[in-house]
Amino acid sequence: MNNPHESKLDGYVEPTQQQLTARKRRNYAIGGLLAAFCILVFALMVVKIKSMGGQFPS
Amino acid sequence: MTDPSTAQAYNPPHGEAGLSVAEPRDFYALMKPRVMTLVVFTAWAGLVCAPGQMNLFLAAASILCIAVGAGASAALNMWYEADTDALMSRTKTRPLPAGKMDRSSALGFGIILSALSVLGLAIASNYVAAGLLAFTIFFYAVIYTMWLKRSTPQNIVIGGAAGAFPPMVGWAAASGDITIDSTLLFLIIFMWTPPHFWALALYKTGDYHKAGIPMMPNVKGAKSTRLQIFVYALILAVTCIGPIVTGLGGPIYMLVALVLNLGFIALAYKVWQSRAGERADAADEAGLYDVTKGDRAARNLFAFSIIYLFAMFGALSAESLIRSFS
Numbered sequence: 001m002n003n004p005h006e007s008k009l010d011g012y013v014e015p016t017q018q019q020l021t022a023r024k025r026r027n028y029a030i031g032g033l034l035a036a037f038c039i040l041v042f043a044l045m046v047v048k049i050k051s052m053g054g055q056f057p058s
Numbered sequence: 059m060t061d062p063s064t065a066q067a068y069n070p071p072h073g074e075a076g077l078s079v080a081e082p083r084d085f086y087a088l089m090k091p092r093v094m095t096l097v098v099f100t101a102w103a104g105l106v107c108a109p110g111q112m113n114l115f116l117a118a119a120s121i122l123c124i125a126v127g128a129g130a131s132a133a134l135n136m137w138y139e140a141d142t143d144a145l146m147s148r149t150k151t152r153p154l155p156a157g158k159m160d161r162s163s164a165l166g167f168g169i170i171l172s173a174l175s176v177l178g179l180a181i182a183s184n185y186v187a188a189g190l191l192a193f194t195i196f197f198y199a200v201i202y203t204m205w206l207k208r209s210t211p212q213n214i215v216i217g218g219a220a221g222a223f224p225p226m227v228g229w230a231a232a233s234g235d236i237t238i239d240s241t242l243l244f245l246i247i248f249m250w251t252p253p254h255f256w257a258l259a260l261y262k263t264g265d266y267h268k269a270g271i272p273m274m275p276n277v278k279g280a281k282s283t284r285l286q287i288f289v290y291a292l293i294l295a296v297t298c299i300g301p302i303v304t305g306l307g308g309p310i311y312m313l314v315a316l317v318l319n320l321g322f323i324a325l326a327y328k329v330w331q332s333r334a335g336e337r338a339d340a341a342d343e344a345g346l347y348d349v350t351k352g353d354r355a356a357r358n359l360f361a362f363s364i365i366y367l368f369a370m371f372g373a374l375s376a377e378s379l380i381r382s383f384s
Contacts, residue, residue: 019077029082037174040119044181047115 080159087153088136088164089129089171096367097128097224103371104228104243107306107378112232116182120231123179124224127191130171131220134199137164139207142269148262168199183231190230194223208270211277218251219244225371242300243374249294250367253287253326257360260284260335261353280335287359291326295319298370307374308381314373318366325359332356 015023101124105117112120136143136154144155153159172195180188202217210216222244229240259266259273260280266273274283298315301307307315334356 015077018079022079022081023077025081026078026085029085037178040122040178041181044116044119044178047113048181051113051116 078159078163080153080163084153084158085133085163085167088133088159088167090132090136091129093132094125094128096364097221098125099368100243100247100371101125101224101228101231103375104225104240105232106228106375107225107239107243108229108232108235110233112183117232119182120179120187121228123175123182124191124227124231126171127175127179127195127227128224130168130175131195131198133164133168133171134195135203137161137168138199138203140164142271145269146262146265148265179227179231184234186234186236187227187230190223190227190236194220194227197223208272211272211274213272214255215252218248218255221251222247239301239304239306242297242304242306243371245297245300246294246370247367249290249297250363253290253294253322254360254363254367256283256287256290257329257334257356257363260329260356261360263335275335280333284330284332284334288323288326288330291323295323301374308377310377310380311370311373314369318369321362322359322366325355325362328355329359 098121102121105112105120136152139149140154140161143149143152149155154161154164172192176188176192176195179191198217198220202213202220206213206217225243225247226236226240229243230236256274259275260283263273263275263280267276274286278286298319302312302315332355334353
């Protein structure tokens with residue numbers, strides 16, 4: 001009789017250490033780039049609005 | 059045009075768990091960073107030469123977006139050409155043919171970067187520049203990569219437009235306009251592209267033949283290609299007079315253009331008179347600049363053409379900067 005805890009995912013194969021390391025690095029890179037993009041868009045908005053004479057509350 | 063057997067040369071890298079082993083540096087390689095430097099430089103030159111002033115931060119952000127757009131189109135190109143890249147000595151170490159990532163990752167990466175670069179440029183500069191960038195990505199990925207490259211030996215003549223757009227995009231980012239001067243910058247790269255790529259194709263004939271890509275030397279022969287290289291070198295020299303006539307280029311540009319075009323024509327003449335591309339054995343060297351005897355004239359022109367473009371746009375930019383500071 002199968003142990004229900006062992007057959008949670010049928011056909012699941014344990015990823016190799018290399019695959020896990022690569023995934024971790026990809027995740028960090030995606031996170032970093034998304035954060036950089038958000039900061040860039042925010043900074044662009046501020047500069048553009050200021051250059052058009054817009055006022056920001058101090 | 060592609061041999062159906064080429065599809066077997068590409069082995070998708072699915073591990074047992076179906077998890078990719080691609081690292082961030084593989085995605086960076088997907089953006090063809092070496093080509094990107096030329097795109098960034100010519101776009102910067104277009105931005106500097108354009109009339110009007112631009113906030114430094116916005117200018118830098120615009121150049122970044124153009125660079126990312128170029129990287130996006132390169133990723134889409136590699137996604138589509140994974141099969142043929144696997145057959146060429148020059149391209150078989152790229153992330154996809156080397157088995158470091160699967161095609162869907164490259165496709166997703168290319169599409170996301172395309173969207174972000176166009177959106178970013180629209181925010182940083184204006185819709186004209188963003189529209190031009192979107193069209194450039196479309197032209198390179200769809201018109202050139204998917205259609206022209208595998209169907210006609212004129213592929214890089216027409217497809218060369220994709221590489222010629224960046225200075226126009228840079229110009230539009232600064233001025234919001236498309237003018238005769240920005241079109242001249244486009245034309246210089248457009249006329250430079252055929253001799254540049256055909257010089258490479260002459261000593262990489264075997265590679266292109268193996269991949270089934272109809273480059274000019276494979277279809278019309280080496281002799282015809284060498285003559286066309288020389289003719290294009292003459293047309294390029296005539297095109298370079300344009301900026302002098304319109305006033306975009308001054309004495310520095312005039313001097314640089316004179317020297318470089320004489321050099322370009324001389325090297326193109328040597329290619330025409332050589333036997334480049336006529337080796338009995340069609341085995342190509344692995345390196346971009348490695349050649350066997352007989353192909354050196356083509357290799358020299360290829361290497362010189364890269365310096366040529368940097369120097370020409372460098373001269374135009376320098377002149378424009380001097381003008382704005384004086």
